[in-house]
Amino acid sequence: MQTFRTSAPPVAPPLTGGLADSVFDAASRAPGLPLIARRTDTDTWTRVSAIELRDEVVALAKGFVASGIQPGNRVAIMARTRYEWTVLSVALWAVGAEVVPIYPTSSRDQVQWILSDANCAGVVVEDEQGAMTVGSVCDGLPGLRHVWQLDDGSLEQLVERGSSVPEPTIDSLRRIVLPDSTAVIAYTSGTTGRPKGCALSHRGLASPCDTLLAGWRHTTAPQGVQPAVLAFLPFSHVYGLMIQGLCLRGGMLMAHEPDLREETLGADFLSFRPTFLYGVPSVFEKIYKNFLRRAQESGRGALFERAVRTAQDYALAVERHRLDRGNGPGFDLRLQHAFYEKTVYRRLRASLGGRVCGAVSGGSPLNRDLALFYSGIGILVHDGYGLTETCGGITAQPVGRMKFGTVGRPLPGVDLRVADDGEILVSGPSVFQGYINDELGTRTVLRDGWLATGDIGRVDSEGYLSITGRKKEIIVTSGGKSVAPAPLEELLRVHPLIHQAVVVGDNRPCVGALITLDPDFVQHWRRALFDQGDASGPGAREENALQQEVQRAVAAANSTVSRSESIRVFRILPEPFDVANGLLTPSMKLRRDAITRRYEVEIDAMYQSSRAARRSLSAIDESMSWDDADDVFRRVR
Template identity: 45%
Template structure:
């Protein structure tokens, strides 16, 4: 096994560069290029590069008129929409720092982020968000202004800044440099208070300049993407920056409930999602086919798609497989691609492991999913499967300019100019994370002989059984979650005689399953938690997962919990990571029952 792998950088951040440069250069060089498409009363309206710069200048001048100084922190709390991106670039153009806040955050989280960052202003989306901020304003002595997007924050700021000379914007931009802070992103974290991750203009420019050239199949002339993940997440923010940098047309989808319709109208050429989205697309299509009596066709098409994709790594498909693939492309695959708008050929997945089988399925139907890896602290991407280097089941090789080292205990260490500067006002946490020139990720992984990285779990999440066996729960949990009926799975067993698991049922899959198995329509998951048919389904998922591990690591007993985990009820972070401590506390009795 390789202990360290690095690639030379293909881009170096010039002296004096900052993130606003890409907006100015596009407006100067391709002023009529459609940079964004935004929802309007009759579909999607084009926004050119020149228009976007003009709007950015207008909002930035409004911020200056309100007293925002270089280096001031400005909160930004909204769903993924055009104004999010506009305000983000306007904050930078005024020389200030963007502090994203998830639009689902609680009053306590909002108070902590705005208070800890010392934000002097905040742009919120709705009256609900404004009320939330107002409810904690007495604890925010630095906060002077609140602007609300739904109450025409953009128009009001632009009007307020009308008397500010354009030269002031140029002065602010000229004063910015690579070392200046661009954003403080508070990592949602699965334990404790969120830490403010300080990313500089250099961090983000280095990231974009080295990552984007590795994916020319996506970031190409004529390409477009529809962003629906929260822009408060570093992963979505990277795609925003990458689209503006590479002049790919960007759209925003603020409401997941309308996503399928938005995809049909916008017709992106690539999308960004977390593995749970791909799991739901696959499981939903499979359930629908079985419900309509076409289950045998779908299952056959599924096997052919996986076999076709696997053949691409070993000499290509034979004549029979090609013929089968062409048939199912007409019957099944084309319809699945059509659900994404019909033009989508690529996707990027991150945030959690996707799994090799699902990656092969999607590549087999004509949607190549590039799986990558990174953290907020690494701006965020560090490794990815890219156009000329793919190994499904891994998170790819380190990107140009980035180094991955595997420590003696298996921890993944990262170095490069994309690694964050510090945790805001938290030197203790910074000292723990940044040591000897490397960022200590807390993730466990391995590099193969070709430099491809596989993530095997979290260092802190390692379970040590009473017999002293070390078990990485992620391997088991990912396999169990792949079952159509399963929403979440959490492996337990620290200090216990064997490994157990608590499982939640996917609400979308539960109704059709009840109908198919003649269960009462009004029966809840709690009512059927011990139902033999339901337990048999989950046992099959557990049996499949157990094939990936040794007998000592296998799940011996599972419990079905009465409701799903959600962000609102506190078991998941905004990026859908499991808060183990919360689940362990909330379901202590259920977990204890596994061992009695």
């Protein structure tokens, strides 16, 4: 196996203490530097300086000491992404405690498992609902001594309780925290079983942040402007923790937004005006679909589509030039791009606050055409790769050498291999310490200093990594064909009408898909359809038109794979997969096993209908096989 590594940009200086030191160091170095923006009303943000943040951290840390929280104790935080999350986590790290993030949407059983498995001494919940969930499992948690509730004044009481603790006590505790001390017990998403607690050290969490800051920070804002980041991804996930770490360690202005509704985030973009975005592919897909929907509603749909094609063509020409494969955009293309810059692109950027100069997409690969679109309108979206067991990012796009459709190259200090079966193996300072209470699981994934990620990928001749799926998610049809579902699902989601897609086909004669629709775009699409004035029955007409649109999306996805890997049958489901119905993890990953169990009847019916259609055609042409019946299968619903 060949080992891939990157020599540039420069590696950050080694960590000498714990994660809390970044706040204390900033307060000493630049006490007036604003680190946090807190919303005071709908459109107004109040800035919290480094010295103010440090003082709040110290006051809470003293309260934890007064409550008996000691170095090595574990305290869970079960809350959405909000200001208190940051203050709490830094305060706990300052006294040497370990943070255990729990998604506030977690079920009673999940909360009980995590609090028990991690042996938490305390838990911070957001509201009464969270307190009731924890209260219902307390009898089985003899080690749990404290439950603090954010919206009932518990933090104020905690500060008051610690008022008699001398401040030097906190300094003494903070200074004995070592880089290799455990900082976080982050639980995996649990897509195929009970979540596992990953022990992440202060060094591990700081390493990717410091490396990215050393080589990429200058891309997050124009020269002379403090970078501003709107944190809306959950801090209960390692990606969210990484965003927090980047902001605190890099002196970026960070705002918190716990409400992920479209209208709330849209207002935040306009009022906070971030310079850089951190998101997941679904966020960038949704923003694009909103651009398209608004353009169509205003009668500028055709103009927008031409502008999209020009943006993608322009970005493709620029990419070829920076990779030494072409001369860059020609005169005509530059002229078209300049026209759309004045009429379309700057308006799109203005809807995001007008200051966004770049972004990072993580969690799963970003569609290449979508990345080209954003680059073409002036927002370069870097795609990266990481997982809980690596404390976040382990690859990134090299500055000035970005290659869309890949997740970049290994970060400096990270070694990467691809095993013979395609599994990605990594080694480096951010690899986790192991699963708590699970030595066998740890030995299974940590082999001779290499972490077996469970992801399947390939590295091209220039060292760029592409992710093709998860090893445990590979589908094997009854004909023996192995298919990675993720790339097909990604292509389907790009279509404006499609919200989610799950590819199925294990032990089936062909590949199929379960599809859910985007309710906002469906509503817009339905209005546009009926505005055409067709007098025929709306039910059948809408059904046929919708089927044809989804068929086009399936055909587009199929055009990228071989015939035997293509989607030959699909079913449109009446409701989305979400956390509430147990079909998504709290980190928004598909629970594939739960989905196939829930829709077992629909999947069976989908294939049975296809077989009946095939038999009907075979009666006409006895030579017809599954491969010949594509059109029949696509019509099944």
